[in-house]
Amino acid sequence: MAETSPGARLSAAHRELLDQTLDKWSLQILDQLCGRSLRFNELRRAIPAVTQKSLTTALRRLERNGMVTRVIVNTRPVAVEYRISPLGKTLQDLIDALLAWSSERLPEVERARSRFDEENR
Amino acid sequence: MAETSPGARLSAAHRELLDQTLDKWSLQILDQLCGRSLRFNELRRAIPAVTQKSLTTALRRLERNGMVTRVIVNTRPVAVEYRISPLGKTLQDLIDALLAWSSERLPEVERARSRFDEENR
């Protein structure tokens, strides 16, 4: 059989990148921005559970990683638009697949949870 | 607290499931187990950065969610084998795609990070 060498398939750097991309908020932000560009407060409304601070933090990290572009529109007051980058766009199919998977499989997972909780009571 | 509003493609339950599946350790555990079943300490060795506690916690959650099966082999001393479930198996292609994506895109991301850090100094 193919042998799994000591050491994961995933280096720390790869793990970090996936962490910073697939976490709770980033996944949703990317999903939203794949549809269309949004302003800061539009994003807040689109993702009701996120706080201002968490949204800012996640957006900065996505921007730093080159996944998202921050476009400042010179109106008064200033408008800031967040736009998916070409790099971010390469995730679109993957994100769609992940969301589809979670929709399809959630019922099955919930049954598994009930069974587990039942057995370990 | 986290209510789902129209516009959010992801309910709290879906977000939670993805969180518990794509987090740092679970992703790697699932990746390993998709290859072959492993014992507890084999997994520890295969994922050198994980601690015993984190591994136990992640495995329990994966088991509860029906992604992984815990098989107790009656030898002396007891052996415990972790095996991917059919439900967990439905993630294999997605996980492969994610790992491939991170491998392909990491250099691009690192360039973006350098550029960002350069500009914001």
Place this chain on the structure above:
DNA sequence: CAGTATCCCGAATGATACTG
């Protein structure tokens, strides 16, 4: 071997207030 049980700390998060 395959865990469980504690203790403990630092990072992540929330609440709140303030600003150009």
Place this chain on the structure above:
DNA sequence: CAGTATCATTCGGGATACTG
């Protein structure tokens, strides 16, 4: 509008010790 700043708190994770 689009944040920044600050403080309080929670909570995941590491270190360590112990067990059937």
